[in-house]
Amino acid sequence: MRRREFITLLAGAGAAWPLAARAQATDRVRHIGVLMGVAKDEQEGQNRVAALRAGLENLGWIDGHNIRIAYRWTDGIESVRAYTAEMVKLAPDLIVANGTPILDALHQATRSIPIVFVLSNDPVGLGHVASLAKPGGNITGFIFMELSLIGKWLDMLKQMAPGLTRATLLFNPDTTPYYLPYLRSIKTATSSLPLDLNGMPVRDAAELEGLIESIAREAAEGSLVSPAGPFNIIHDRTIARLAERFRLPAISIYRQFVVDAGLMAYGPDTADIFRRSAEYVDRILKGESPADLPVQAPTKFNFIINLRTAKSLGLTVPPTLLALADEVIE
Numbered sequence: 308m309r310r311r312e313f314i315t316l317l318a319g320a321g322a323a324w325p326l327a328a329r330a331q332a333t334d335r336v337r338h339i340g341v342l343m344g345v346a347k348d349e350q351e352g353q354n355r356v357a358a359l360r361a362g363l364e365n366l367g368w369i370d371g372h373n374i375r376i377a378y379r380w381t382d383g384i385e386s387v388r389a390y391t392a393e394m395v396k397l398a399p400d401l402i403v404a405n406g407t408p409i410l411d412a413l414h415q416a417t418r419s420i421p422i423v424f425v426l427s428n429d430p431v432g433l434g435h436v437a438s439l440a441k442p443g444g445n446i447t448g449f450i451f452m453e454l455s456l457i458g459k460w461l462d463m464l465k466q467m468a469p470g471l472t473r474a475t476l477l478f479n480p481d482t483t484p485y486y487l488p489y490l491r492s493i494k495t496a497t498s499s500l501p502l503d504l505n506g507m508p509v510r511d512a513a514e515l516e517g518l519i520e521s522i523a524r525e526a527a528e529g530s531l532v533s534p535a536g537p538f539n540i541i542h543d544r545t546i547a548r549l550a551e552r553f554r555l556p557a558i559s560i561y562r563q564f565v566v567d568a569g570l571m572a573y574g575p576d577t578a579d580i581f582r583r584s585a586e587y588v589d590r591i592l593k594g595e596s597p598a599d600l601p602v603q604a605p606t607k608f609n610f611i612i613n614l615r616t617a618k619s620l621g622l623t624v625p626p627t628l629l630a631l632a633d634e635v636i637e
Contacts, residue, residue: 344406362585
């Protein structure tokens with residue numbers, strides 16, 4: 308009798324132990340690293356992490372309860388390198404990487420820690436994933452800018468100022484190297500661009516005034532495009548005000564550009580992308596592999612117009628553009 312009781316008790320313990328072990332594995336606090344491509348005092352960056360936290364909380368991940376989130380904010384290539392090394396040394400369960408320079412640094416630093424990139428560009432061309440549908444490896448995520456967006460910007464500029472003939476795309480080739488092939492591709496793919504498009508590399512904020520003045524001087528019917536990139540988001544206020552000062556119709560991917568006196572902004576909703584990225588964080592923490600999660604494109608876009616800037620440039624905003632605007636600043 309006692310022998311049977313002992314065997315029964317042992318069997319019950321054997322059955323219960325795996326369940327307890329699984330519960331412990333499931334209930335353990337997970338560690339996430341978030342490496343941001345902007346400085347901590349940038350409002351855009353704060354909006355992004357707030358959206359990520361909201362997305363995680365909606366899925367049951369509460370910072371300080373079942374997850375711990377370590378944030379690092381960057382303000383230049385040196386801080387990207389330093390914080391990348393620090394983040395990898397922390398060995399979190401997953402890293403959220405905001406921006407192409409950070410993704411590039413992390414890709415070189417680790418092939419084992421799962422990475423969800425947010426607002427990076429050209430991950431296939433830069434070798435971060437094997438394909439958008441099947442990333443392979445330890446990386447997947449959400450791209451920010453597609454090639455077709457450039458054509459959309461040019462069309463909006465032409466509608467705003469029908470007399471325009473040229474547009475200059477301002478970018479830092481060190482942090483956004485994909486714009487050179489983008490420019491080649493878009494010119495090769497179509498001959499029906501609404502404006503003649505050229506690229507203008509810029510690496511230093513001190514160069515901005517001279518470059519923007521030269522664009523205005525050399526092209527009386529010119530305009531300015533400020534696309535995605537760490538340099539542009541850090542200096543968007545300067546770019547917006549110089550464009551207004553030198554009377555250049557300008558468009559950006561960032562809403563803050565228009566708040567800072569830029570003419571127009573059209574681009575993906577960054578908060579929405581960060582909120583959506585929480586789903587991939589959730590799925591990976593629950594056991595799915597980044598290799599099998601397809602890279603996703605933006606699904607929500609915002610269009611903002613600054614009427615005061617339009618008036619100062621002597622432009623009348625066409626009703627078709629006003630009807631499309633999600634926000635109008637007066």
